[in-house]
Amino acid sequence: MKLLTIVGSNASVSYNRLLLKYLQRHFADQADFELQEIRDLPLFNEDLLQAFPQDIKKLITKVETADGLIIATPEYDHSMTAALKSVLEWLSASYHTLRGKPVMIVGASYGAQGTVRAQMDLRHVLDSPGVDAYVLPGNEFMLPNCKTAFDSNQNLKEQKTIEFLEKCFHNFVKYVQLVNSTKEEAKTMPVAKNIRWDATYDVIVLGFGGAGATAARFAADAGANVLLVDSAPEGHEGGNTRYAGQLVGAGDDFDALKRYYQNLTAPFALDEELVNTYVEGMVNMRAYFRKYLGVEPFSVAHDWDHNKLDLSEMVHEFPEYPGNQAYDMLLVHDGLLDSALWKNLRQQVIARADRITVWFSSPGKHLIQAEKTKTVLGVQIERDHVLVNIQAKNGVVMAVGGFENNQQMVQDYLGAPRLTPLGSMYNKGDGIKMGLEAGADLWHMHNYESLGIYHGMCVSVPKGERGQLLLAPWKELFTGSIFVIGDDGTRYFNEAEANRHGHIYDHGTWRVPAANAHPYAIFDQSQLEIFKKMKKLPVANFYEMIIKGDSLAELAKLIKVDAAKLKQTRADFDHLVTIGYDFANHREIKTMQPFGEGPYYALPLTQTMLNTQGGPRHNSRCEVLDPWGKPVPHLYAAGELGGINTNQYQGGNNLAECLIFGKIAGENAARPKEISRSTPATKEDEVSLTNSSVSSLEDMSDVTQQEEHYVVGAHQYLGKSDAGMGNEVVVRVTYDAGKIEEIEILKQSESGDVGAKALQELPRTMIRENSYAVDSLSGASLSSSALKAAVKQAIDKAKKAEHTQIKTH
Structure with missing residues (x-):
C-alpha cells in the first residue's frame, strides 16, 4: 500500500511533521510512505490553471498514484493553515485529484483540544463538491500538548496514545482497501438499462485534436448535431497536432506510394483495404487541402527552401525503399512547427458552432453500451466536476490520442522505463481503457516515434x-x-x-x-x-x-x-x-x-x-473491431489512437492519417442507423435510443464566434496575435509620450514550460528597452513571436492615436 503524507504547515519547525515521521517509522512494515512538504509550493492562483506550475503537477501525480493520503493539520485561529487550504484548491480546481481518494486526518497542537476545530474545518473542505474526498469516519486522532508528547528520539511517549494511533491507522488501512476495491468494481462500463440521459446528440467525438476536429467537422457537414469534448483546458486542446511539424503526407502515384508504405510496414502485415484507403487519401491530399481546408498546398518536395532548414532527408526518409520518390509532404503555408494546420482545423470547428458543441476540461470516462447487443449508446463524461451521461444517437468517435503521459502503459506496452513527451501532456491512454471496456481488440501497442538529437x-x-x-x-x-x-x-x-x-x-x-x-x-x-x-x-x-x-x-x-x-x-x-x-x-x-x-x-x-501508435483496432471504415474482427456497434476510432503505422515511420504519415480517417470516422458516425447491423434491438435498447430527455447542457458550448471585449483606459491599447503555439495572445499596453509603461497579458494559452517563461520575462525586457523588438527566449521562438507581434500592434495603435492627436491640435 502506497500512502502520501502531507505536512499541513509551512513552518520550519512543526510537530505535525514530527507526528507524520513517527507514523512512517512506526507503521513502516504496513505501507510505503512518502512525505510531502507544502512550504515550497506556490500559493493557489486561478490565473495559472491554464498552465499548472511544475511543482503542483508533481504533487498531483503523487496524489493520483497514492492509494491514500494522511494529512496532518495544525490549528490556527480555529482553522487549518492558509498554506494547506491553498494546496487543496490546487488539487481540486481542475484535475479533481482528491475525488474518491481515501484520507485520514491527524493533528498536533500545543493546546489541550488537539486541533479539533481545524480537523472539523478540513473535513468540511474535503467533503465539499468538486473535492469529494473520502475521509475516514469515526477516527479522529488529535495530539494535544504536543511539545511534551515526544521523547528525545522523537517517538511518542504515552502508550495509550500510541495504541489509539495504531487503532486509527489499522482502521484506515481497511478503509483504503475497501474504498479502492469498490472503485475497481465501479470501473466497469455503465450499461444502458434504466439510464438517465443528461443530454442527447447525434454524434459524440472524444478528443479535440487533428483527427477529432476533422471528425466533428465532417459529421456536422453530414447533418449531425455534434458534441466535441477534450480533457485539456481551452488553449491546450489540439493533441499532438498542435505541437507537430504541421507536415501532411501526400503523393502523386498510387502504385509507387503503396509500394513505399508496404516497405515501411514490412515484415508486418496490414489489411489491404485499409492500406488502399490510406494511400488513396494521400494521393488525393492536394485536392483535400483546396476543397476542405481552403488553402493552396505548399509542397516540401518542390517549394521548400532547404537553405533555411534542410528537410530533404525528411521528405524521403527511407530512400532505400522503392517508391519513396512518390512521397511528398504538404504544408498549409510556407512555415513549419507553427501550429498553422491545427489552427485551420480548429477554425473549421468554430465556423460550425451552430452544429458543433465544444466542451473543454471534459474527459470521457466510460462508454455506455446496451446491455445485450453491446451497441455504444453514449459516453459518461466529467463536466464541471460532475459525471454526466450523454447519448449519441448515431455514433461515438474516439480520437483521444495515445498514452504518452501514462507511465504505467509506457512501461507495460513499450517496455521503456521512462520516455519524455514532446507533444500534448493530456494523452493518457483514456481511449485504450474505454476501448478495452467496450470489448475492442488492440494493435500496434509496441510502436512509438521519437525525434530530436x-x-x-x-x-x-x-x-x-x-x-x-x-x-x-x-x-x-x-x-x-x-x-x-x-x-x-x-x-x-x-x-x-x-x-x-x-x-x-x-x-x-x-x-x-x-x-x-x-x-x-x-x-x-x-x-x-x-x-x-x-x-x-x-x-x-x-x-x-x-x-x-x-x-x-x-x-x-x-x-x-x-x-x-x-x-x-x-x-x-x-x-x-x-x-x-x-x-x-x-x-x-x-x-x-x-x-x-x-x-x-x-x-x-x-x-x-512524439507519439504512440497503439490503440483499438479499426477497419477502413474506422469501425472499432473486437478480437474476432467484428465491429463494436456505433464505435469509431481515428488518429494516433490505434494508428495504422506499425513499423518504420515516414514523417507526415500521422497527420495524413488524422485528416483521412478523421473524415471517414465523422461521416460514418453521422449516418442514421439501427441499433446494430447484425443484432436485433432489444426493448431496453429502443427505450434508450428514443429517450428525448434533453437538458440545457446541449446549449452550453465553450467555443463561440463572439469576440471578447477588454477594457482600456487612458493611453492603453490592445494588441492581438495568433502567431504562437497556443490560441490567441491578447495584450494591453500602456504607452505614453513614446514610452512603454506597462504590458499586461490579458489572454494566452502558450505551453506551461518555456512558453510561459517567455511571456513572463519578455514584457520586462520590452519595457526596459522601450521596444517590442527584443531577442526571443531560447526554445520559445513561437511564443516570443506572438507576444512581440501583439505588443507591436498595440504600439502601432498608440503611435497612430498620438499622431492623430497632434494633427488635431
Whole structure:
C-alpha cells in the first residue's frame, strides 16, 4: 500500500511533521510512505490553471498514484493553515485529484483540544463538491500538548496514545482497501438499462485534436448535431497536432506510394483495404487541402527552401525503399512547427458552432453500451466536476490520442522505463481503457516515434514536463571528444547517425533503440571550450545542466555508473580513434577525437516520444473491431489512437492519417442507423435510443464566434496575435509620450514550460528597452513571436492615436 503524507504547515519547525515521521517509522512494515512538504509550493492562483506550475503537477501525480493520503493539520485561529487550504484548491480546481481518494486526518497542537476545530474545518473542505474526498469516519486522532508528547528520539511517549494511533491507522488501512476495491468494481462500463440521459446528440467525438476536429467537422457537414469534448483546458486542446511539424503526407502515384508504405510496414502485415484507403487519401491530399481546408498546398518536395532548414532527408526518409520518390509532404503555408494546420482545423470547428458543441476540461470516462447487443449508446463524461451521461444517437468517435503521459502503459506496452513527451501532456491512454471496456481488440501497442538529437533524445527534464525538441543540426554533440553512454556506462549507438523519427539502423532495418533510464553525453574540457565558442546554445540552461568531475572516477560516482566501465569506454573510444575505425558503432572517425585530461563533464539526456501508435483496432471504415474482427456497434476510432503505422515511420504519415480517417470516422458516425447491423434491438435498447430527455447542457458550448471585449483606459491599447503555439495572445499596453509603461497579458494559452517563461520575462525586457523588438527566449521562438507581434500592434495603435492627436491640435 502506497500512502502520501502531507505536512499541513509551512513552518520550519512543526510537530505535525514530527507526528507524520513517527507514523512512517512506526507503521513502516504496513505501507510505503512518502512525505510531502507544502512550504515550497506556490500559493493557489486561478490565473495559472491554464498552465499548472511544475511543482503542483508533481504533487498531483503523487496524489493520483497514492492509494491514500494522511494529512496532518495544525490549528490556527480555529482553522487549518492558509498554506494547506491553498494546496487543496490546487488539487481540486481542475484535475479533481482528491475525488474518491481515501484520507485520514491527524493533528498536533500545543493546546489541550488537539486541533479539533481545524480537523472539523478540513473535513468540511474535503467533503465539499468538486473535492469529494473520502475521509475516514469515526477516527479522529488529535495530539494535544504536543511539545511534551515526544521523547528525545522523537517517538511518542504515552502508550495509550500510541495504541489509539495504531487503532486509527489499522482502521484506515481497511478503509483504503475497501474504498479502492469498490472503485475497481465501479470501473466497469455503465450499461444502458434504466439510464438517465443528461443530454442527447447525434454524434459524440472524444478528443479535440487533428483527427477529432476533422471528425466533428465532417459529421456536422453530414447533418449531425455534434458534441466535441477534450480533457485539456481551452488553449491546450489540439493533441499532438498542435505541437507537430504541421507536415501532411501526400503523393502523386498510387502504385509507387503503396509500394513505399508496404516497405515501411514490412515484415508486418496490414489489411489491404485499409492500406488502399490510406494511400488513396494521400494521393488525393492536394485536392483535400483546396476543397476542405481552403488553402493552396505548399509542397516540401518542390517549394521548400532547404537553405533555411534542410528537410530533404525528411521528405524521403527511407530512400532505400522503392517508391519513396512518390512521397511528398504538404504544408498549409510556407512555415513549419507553427501550429498553422491545427489552427485551420480548429477554425473549421468554430465556423460550425451552430452544429458543433465544444466542451473543454471534459474527459470521457466510460462508454455506455446496451446491455445485450453491446451497441455504444453514449459516453459518461466529467463536466464541471460532475459525471454526466450523454447519448449519441448515431455514433461515438474516439480520437483521444495515445498514452504518452501514462507511465504505467509506457512501461507495460513499450517496455521503456521512462520516455519524455514532446507533444500534448493530456494523452493518457483514456481511449485504450474505454476501448478495452467496450470489448475492442488492440494493435500496434509496441510502436512509438521519437525525434530530436542523437537517436531521438533531448536534454533531460523533470518527470511530467515536456521535452525541448531540437531539430536544427548541433554537430558539437557528435563531433569531437564526446560520446553517449547508457545506464551501464558504455556506448550503445552511433552518435553521429541522423535518426529517422527516432529509428536508427539495426541489422537491415531501422528501429527505435531500447530506452535507457539515465543516458548521458560524456565529454572533456576541450569539448566544453568548443561549446563555449558557440554564439548561442540551443538549450538555454546548458551550463546549469552539465555535471563536472575532476576525474572519470569522480564523474562516474556523481552520475551513478560503474567507474571501471566508464574508464574502459573512454579507453575504447580513444583506441578506435587511434586505429581509425569504429567497429563498435560505426561512427565516422573524422567526427571523433581522443579525450584529454580532466576535468570531465556529463550532460543528462532522456529519450523522447512524439507519439504512440497503439490503440483499438479499426477497419477502413474506422469501425472499432473486437478480437474476432467484428465491429463494436456505433464505435469509431481515428488518429494516433490505434494508428495504422506499425513499423518504420515516414514523417507526415500521422497527420495524413488524422485528416483521412478523421473524415471517414465523422461521416460514418453521422449516418442514421439501427441499433446494430447484425443484432436485433432489444426493448431496453429502443427505450434508450428514443429517450428525448434533453437538458440545457446541449446549449452550453465553450467555443463561440463572439469576440471578447477588454477594457482600456487612458493611453492603453490592445494588441492581438495568433502567431504562437497556443490560441490567441491578447495584450494591453500602456504607452505614453513614446514610452512603454506597462504590458499586461490579458489572454494566452502558450505551453506551461518555456512558453510561459517567455511571456513572463519578455514584457520586462520590452519595457526596459522601450521596444517590442527584443531577442526571443531560447526554445520559445513561437511564443516570443506572438507576444512581440501583439505588443507591436498595440504600439502601432498608440503611435497612430498620438499622431492623430497632434494633427488635431
